Every structure is written in structure tokens, then in C-alpha cells.
Amino acid sequence: MELETKIYQxxxxxxxxxxxxxxxxxxxxxxxxxxxxxxxxxKAQYRQSYxxxxxxxxxxxxxxxxWVFLNMSGTIQVTDTGIPYPVYAFTGTLLxxxxxxxxxxxxxxxxxxxxxxSKINFPKEALIISGIYKLLFNSSIKILLLVALVFLFGIGxxxxxxxxxxxxxGALLFGTTIGLFLTPISMLYKDVGKVVGMGFSFLMYITPxxxxxxxxxxxxxxxxxxxxxxxxxxxxxxxxGASPDYLAYYFVVLAATVPLFLLALMAYRISIPIIVERxx
Amino acid sequence: xxxELKNHKxxxxxxxxxxxxxxLSKKFCKDxxxxxxxxxQDLVSNLKGNKTERELRDQEFWAxxxxxxxxxxxxxxxxxxxxxxxxxxxxxxxxxxxxxxxGKVTIRGRVGALIELxxxxxxxxxxxxxxxxxxxxxxxxxxxxxxxxxxIIDFAEIQEFxxxxxxxxxxxxxxxxxxxxAAQMEPDVLLIDEVLAVGDLGFVLKCFKTxxxxxxxxxxxxxxxxxxxxxxICNQIILMEKGLTKFQGDDxxxxxxxxxxxxxxxxxNVVFDDGSLSLEDIKLLDPQSGEATNQLNWGExxxxxxxxxxxRTFQESPIFKIIIFDKEQRPVAILKExxxxxxxxxxNNIIQFVVSHKNIQLSKGVYTLNLLVAEGRIQAPLLRTNGxxxxxxxxxxxxxxxxxLESSFT
Numbered sequence: 001m002e003l004e005t006k007i008y009q010x011x012x013x014x015x016x017x018x019x020x021x022x023x024x025x026x027x028x029x030x031x032x033x034x035x036x037x038x039x040x041x042x043k044a045q046y047r048q049s050y051x052x053x054x055x056x057x058x059x060x061x062x063x064x065x066x067w068v069f070l071n072m073s074g075t076i077q078v079t080d081t082g083i084p085y086p087v088y089a090f091t092g093t094l095l096x097x098x099x100x101x102x103x104x105x106x107x108x109x110x111x112x113x114x115x116x117x118s119k120i121n122f123p124k125e126a127l128i129i130s131g132i133y134k135l136l137f138n139s140s141i142k143i144l145l146l147v148a149l150v151f152l153f154g155i156g157x158x159x160x161x162x163x164x165x166x167x168x169x170g171a172l173l174f175g176t177t178i179g180l181f182l183t184p185i186s187m188l189y190k191d192v193g194k195v196v197g198m199g200f201s202f203l204m205y206i207t208p209x210x211x212x213x214x215x216x217x218x219x220x221x222x223x224x225x226x227x228x229x230x231x232x233x234x235x236x237x238x239x240x241g242a243s244p245d246y247l248a249y250y251f252v253v254l255a256a257t258v259p260l261f262l263l264a265l266m267a268y269r270i271s272i273p274i275i276v277e278r279x280x
Numbered sequence: 281x282x283x284e285l286k287n288h289k290x291x292x293x294x295x296x297x298x299x300x301x302x303x304l305s306k307k308f309c310k311d312x313x314x315x316x317x318x319x320x321q322d323l324v325s326n327l328k329g330n331k332t333e334r335e336l337r338d339q340e341f342w343a344x345x346x347x348x349x350x351x352x353x354x355x356x357x358x359x360x361x362x363x364x365x366x367x368x369x370x371x372x373x374x375x376x377x378x379x380x381x382x383g384k385v386t387i388r389g390r391v392g393a394l395i396e397l398x399x400x401x402x403x404x405x406x407x408x409x410x411x412x413x414x415x416x417x418x419x420x421x422x423x424x425x426x427x428x429x430x431x432i433i434d435f436a437e438i439q440e441f442x443x444x445x446x447x448x449x450x451x452x453x454x455x456x457x458x459x460x461x462a463a464q465m466e467p468d469v470l471l472i473d474e475v476l477a478v479g480d481l482g483f484v485l486k487c488f489k490t491x492x493x494x495x496x497x498x499x500x501x502x503x504x505x506x507x508x509x510x511x512x513i514c515n516q517i518i519l520m521e522k523g524l525t526k527f528q529g530d531d532x533x534x535x536x537x538x539x540x541x542x543x544x545x546x547x548x549n550v551v552f553d554d555g556s557l558s559l560e561d562i563k564l565l566d567p568q569s570g571e572a573t574n575q576l577n578w579g580e581x582x583x584x585x586x587x588x589x590x591x592r593t594f595q596e597s598p599i600f601k602i603i604i605f606d607k608e609q610r611p612v613a614i615l616k617e618x619x620x621x622x623x624x625x626x627x628n629n630i631i632q633f634v635v636s637h638k639n640i641q642l643s644k645g646v647y648t649l650n651l652l653v654a655e656g657r658i659q660a661p662l663l664r665t666n667g668x669x670x671x672x673x674x675x676x677x678x679x680x681x682x683x684x685l686e687s688s689f690t
Contacts, residue, residue, distance in 0.1 A: 003298075003388040003389040003390075003468060004388070004389065004390070005386060005387070005388045006376060006385075006386070006387045006388075006391070007384065007385065007386050007387075008373060008374075008376055008379060008380060008384070008385040008387075009379070009380060009383065009384040009385070010334065010379060010380055010381055010382060010383075032416055032421050032422050033416040033417060033419075036412055036413055036416035036422075037400070037413070037416070040400070040402050040405060040409070040413050041402075043404075043405060043409070044402045044404045044405055047404050047405070048404050115396075115399070116396070116399040116400055116417060117377070118372070118377060119377075119393070119395045119396035119399055120375075120377075120393055120395065120396065120399045120417055120418070121375050121376045121377055121391065121393065122417050122418075122419065184323055185320065185323070188316045188319050188320060188323075189316060267327065270323075270326045270327060271323050271326065273376075273377065273378045273379045274319050274322050274323055274326065274378075274379075275319075276372075276377050276378050277308075277319070277378040277379075278315050278316055278318075278319035279316070279319070
């Protein structure tokens with residue numbers, strides 16, 4: 001039997017093509033590990049909690065409730081959203097929480113594996129994939145909740161709802177890609193995570209999460225450039241059955257995400273030894 | 281090309297080189313903030329391909345410097361050295377966890393590491409569930425684990441508790457379970473770092489049995505501070521000191537001697553002293569010349585000269601106990617104490633005598649003496665000093681037991 005040969009040296013002699021091939025190969029080889037890690041974390045999370053899954057969506061629901069209250073009490077006048085405002089706010093905050101979780105996912109997974117990263121050599125890509133599995137699990141529960149809310153407010157069923165999982169999948173990939181680019185540096189400096197957390201709370205206000213894109217002005221320009229806008233809006237339009245205005249931009253974002261994701265994977269693979277060396 | 285082909289043909293499965301390390305070096309940084317900043321720079325240079333020569337930057341030092349060796353299937357390399365000598369760093373590089381700063385490692389075959397047992401265990405989950413977690417990290421597939429599950433549980437001897445959360449396991453049980461899973465690996469190269477130190481005797485024996493079983497088909501690199509373990513399984517050795525190779529070769533005994541010598545501390549330390557007397561002089565006397573020496577041939581007579589200064593008057597001579605310790609700080613013998621009724625002469629508050637032992641049969645090695653002086657029927661201690669003298673017994677045979685006894689076969 002031919003033995004696999006590994007070479008460790010300072011120089012990184014791999015061409016990007018080979019690097020990518022190895023990375024994708026490791027993802028395939030570690031599919032069981034990725035699933036096992038996700039299963040472990042999900043099980044452990046719920047076994048030690050009575051409210052369990054409720055914690056996953058209580059924050060976005062609370063945020064939405066605040067906005068619904070502000071709007072209904074007349075404190076803040078939100079321009080017409082075309083659908084009942086509570087539906088608009090709840091879909092917005094839940095989708096936003098999915099995005100936020102997706103961005104944090106690679107760093108969280110890597111960080112929680114710090115202990116074994118410095119002891120055992122295993123395909124690190126499994127951490128990213130297990131993060132995606134966990135995202136899929138949490139997101140599907142949030143989406144079920146969303147759909148229930150939609151029916152509750154009498155929006156009714158639309159065939160477009162069946163496309164929602166694909167759009168969410170794209171959204172998760174987009175979020176994970178951003179997170180993956182930030183992971184190497186955020187493993188070294190805690191500051192990065194703080195900045196991302198803070199930046200994200202501001203980002204929400206230039207994304208149509210709790211209010212729609214205004215008709216004109218600087219805010220409209222900013223929101224239309226913001227790549228999160230087409231993701232949130234397309235998802236929401238599919239849920240409520242409206243015609244997705246930003247579908248073209250969504251596809252542009254998605255088309256950019258795929259190569260960027262592969263690039264981020266390569267950067268991650270190269271950075272891991274340095275993270276293990278410097279921050280363990 | 282034909283040469284290569286020929287070489288390949290000559291290789292039997294048992295002597296192929298599995299691990300080849302060439303001039304391996306690794307540097308670390310002493311300051312965290314600087315280290316993190318260098319990390320950012322390295323991230324960038326890694327992405328660019330990282331071809332430039334690496335020099336020591338400010339605050340950096342070589343943790344591993346120019347280590348080279350080759351290891352074949354069936355061989356076991358012991359890595360010994362003080363704490364911080366670079367052993368674990370070297371192991372991490374071999375395991376591919378961190379990249380070297382210079383040099384090259386070539387490893388053929390499946391690499392297994394016994395560096396941390398039970399990696400990936402989650403305390404809340406049961407032992408059974410964690411077998412899958414840890415197994416997955418070690419690279420097993422679900423099918424493989426399913427097949428080996430019973431064997432793992434039997435090996436760990438925790439059938440009764442296998443469905444209990446792992447957080448309620450004792451540390452020994454966790455290690456047992458971790459080892460039971462790891463023992464299922466069939467590696468070509470196995471890296472072991474000090475994991476066998478934990479666990480009870482039964483467990484350690486079991487570990488060795490497993491290692492003995494896989495050794496013929498594996499190249500093992502073994503890091504340990506336990507010299508008996510090293511001498512038991514290693515046939516090659518590297519003694520590291522401050523990142524450098526201090527000794528390398530197949531003379532395991534010599535390396536172990538050097539390792540122990542690096543600990544020899546010629547200063548004696550007083551453990552207890554009530555002030556009534558003090559040790560003025562101690563000498564090992566050469567059997568031929570009677571001069572002070574620190575070496576004896578095996579089978580010669582041991583003669584120790586002592587001189588004490590007394591700080592008060594004594595009714596009778598105190599009792600002198602001289603204990604011999606080996607290099608592992610195990611007590612191996614005690615010289616029979618002086619008889620109370622035989623008074624040793626005291627002159628001008630000085631008490632001096634020679635203690636002798638005929639035909640010393642301690643095995644080759646370095647020994648130290650501890651001294652205990654006591655008084656009276658209840659043997660109240662007066663003075664206790666460790667390491668008053670270090671001497672060496674010379675003999676051609678290297679043996680592990682502390683005594684090499686004269687014998688005749690009839």
C-alpha cells in the first residue's frame with residue numbers, strides 16, 4: 001500500500017490550486033467529524049438547559065417587539081412596509097440574527113476548539129463545516145417560527161416560500177465567508193471580535209431590518225449598496241409572497257460569495273498553524 | 281532513475297524511513313503582545329509564500345534549533361531533556377500543528393498522536409457518545425467506531441459507567457477511555473508525549489502492552505521524563521538542551537547518564553540542624569592511595585572519611601546514618617550505623633572517623649549520600665543533610681537494578 005507523505009517546512013510551496021484541492025479534500029474526508037462535532041455541541045447545548053431552543057430566538061423577538069411597540073405607540077413613524085408591521089419587524093430581526101450568527105460561526109467554532117487544535121492534528125475545515133451544520137439547525141428552527149408568525153398574521157401560503165431555504169443557504173454562506181476572513185486575525189486579537197460585534201449593531205440600521213429602504217436621500221444610496229440588503233429583502237419577499245425587487249443584486253452577492261468562500265478557506269488553512277502557535 | 285527503482289526494491293517493509301527530520305528549527309517569542317504582532321506579520325508572509333530566510337527578531341529565541349534524525353519502522357526514538365528543552369515543540373512540529381521556521385520534516389504514513397487523551401470530550405455527554413466525538417477527531421469513521429465500540433469499552437474497563445456523563449468520571453477513567461479509543465489507531469508513526477504518566481499501575485502496564493504490540497510496525501517518538509520507560513522502549517535517543525541536540529545516537533544508557541548528570545547538584549542542602557554539630561569535611565578515599573576521589577571501581581572497598589565539629593559536649597557519640605541514593609533519588613542502601621557502645625574518640629571538639637564497606641557491589645552509575653545524625657535512645661535528630669557527596673561506580677556493564685551482585689554458577 002502506498003503511504004501518504006506529508007512534508008512540513010517553512011515555505012508554503014503549494015500552488016493555490018493544490019491548496020484548494022487539499023482543503024476541499026479535507027472537507028470531504030472529515031464529513032463525519034464535522035457532523036459529529038455539530039451533533040455534540042447541539043446535544044450538549046440542549047441537555048443542559050430547560051428552555052433550550054427558546055434562547056436562540058428570544059433576543060431577535062424582543063428587539064422586534066420593541067420596534068413594534070415604538071411603531072404602534074406612534075413614537076416612531078415607519079414608512080409603509082406593504083405588510084403588517086409586526087411581520088416586517090419579526091422577519092427582519094430573525095433574518096438578521098441568522099446573519100449575525102453566521103458571521104460569528106467560524107470564529108466561535110475555531111475558538112472553542114483551541115484546546116484540541118494545539119494537541120491533535122485533524123482537518124480544521126471540519127470546524128467550519130460543523131459551524132455551518134449548527135447554523136442550519138438553528139436557522140431552520142428560526143424559519144419555522146417565522147413561517148408560523150406569517151400564518152398567524154394572515155399572510156397565508158405562497159409557493160415562493162419553498163424557495164426560502166435556498167436563499168437562506170446563500171445567506172449563511174455569505175455570512176460564513178465574511179466570518180471566515182475575519183477568523184485568523186480575530187483569533188490573535190480579541191479586539192477584532194469586539195469591533196465586529198459593535199459594527200454589526202450599527203450595520204443593522206443601514207439594512208432594511210426594522211424599517212424599509214427610504215424612497216430617496218443618502219440613506220437610500222447606502223442601503224442599496226449594502227450587500228446585506230438584498231439578502232434580507234429577498235428572504236422577506238419570499239416569505240410574504242411579494243415580488244423580490246433585489247433578486248438581481250442577491251445573485252450578484254451570491255456569485256461573489258462562492259469564490260470568496262474558497263479564498264477564505266485557503267487563507268484559513270494557511271493561518272491555522274500560526275494561530276495554534278501564537279494564541280494557545 | 282534505475283538507482284531509485286533498485287533502492288525501492290531493496291526496501292523490506294521493516295526498514296523504510298518513515299520520519300525524516302532535517303535541520304529543523306523553531307523560534308518562539310518571549311513577549312505576548314510582540315508575539316501576536318509577529319503572528320500578524322507571519323500571516324501576511326505565509327499568504328505570500330514565505331520564501332525568505334528567517335532571522336531572530338527582537339524578543340525571540342530558538343526553542344528548537346537544527347534537529348535532524350531519521351526513524352524507521354520498528355524503531356523508537358526517545359526525546360529527553362529538562363523542562364523547556366524543546367521536546368514538546370518538536371513533537372508539535374512533527375504532528376503538523378505548527379510550522380517550522382527552518383528545516384524540513386518528511387513523514388510517511390498515518391500519524392497518530394498520544395499527546396492528549398480524550399480530545400473533544402464533552403463533559404455533559406455520556407461516555408458512549410464521547411467515544412464517537414473523540415474517535416471522529418482521531419480520524420475514525422462512524423462505521424469503524426461502531427465496529428470497535430465494544431472493544432473500546434472493554435479495554436477501558438468502564439462498562440458500568442459508559443452511559444454516565446463524562447464529567448462525573450474520575451480523571452483516571454477519562455484517561456482510560458481516551459487511551460482505549462486511541463489504542464484502536466493503527467498508525468505508521470506514533471507520537472507520545474508524557475500521557476502515560478497518569479493512571480494507575482494497571483493502566484500503565486496495559487499501555488505498554490499496547491505499545492509493545494504496535495511497535496514492530498510503527499516508528500515511535502516518545503517524550504518522557506521517566507528514564508525507566510525510555511530505556512524500556514527506546515532504541516534511539518536525543519537529549520535536548522535549550523533547543524539544541526546535546527546527545528544523539530543509539531547509546532540510550534549514555535544519554536540517560538548525561539541527562540542525570542545535568543541534574544547533579546554538588547551543593548549539599550541541610551534539611552535539619554539543631555546546632556549541636558556541623559559537618560566539616562567528607563571525603564571518599566581512594567582504596568589504593570587513600571587520597572580523596574569521586575570514583576570507585578565496582579568491587580572495591582568504599583571508605584568515607586568524616587569530620588564533624590561539635591558545638592556542645594556529648595555524653596556518648598551520636599549515631600551516624602549514611603544513606604545511599606541513586607540518580608533517580610531512590611534510596612538503594614544504608615550503611616549500618618555505628619554501635620552506641622563503641623565510642624568514637626572526640627578530640628578538641630572534633631569528631632572524625634572513617635566508615636568502610638568492603639567490596640561494594642552497587643551497579644554502574646552515579647550515587648549520592650544523605651547523612652542523618654541522631655542521639656540517644658529515642659534517636660532525636662541532630663543534623664540531616666542531603667547530597668553530602670556524589671560519587672560514581674565504574675563498571676563496563678550497564679544494568680538497571682541498583683546492585684550487581686557477585687555470583688558464581690556451579
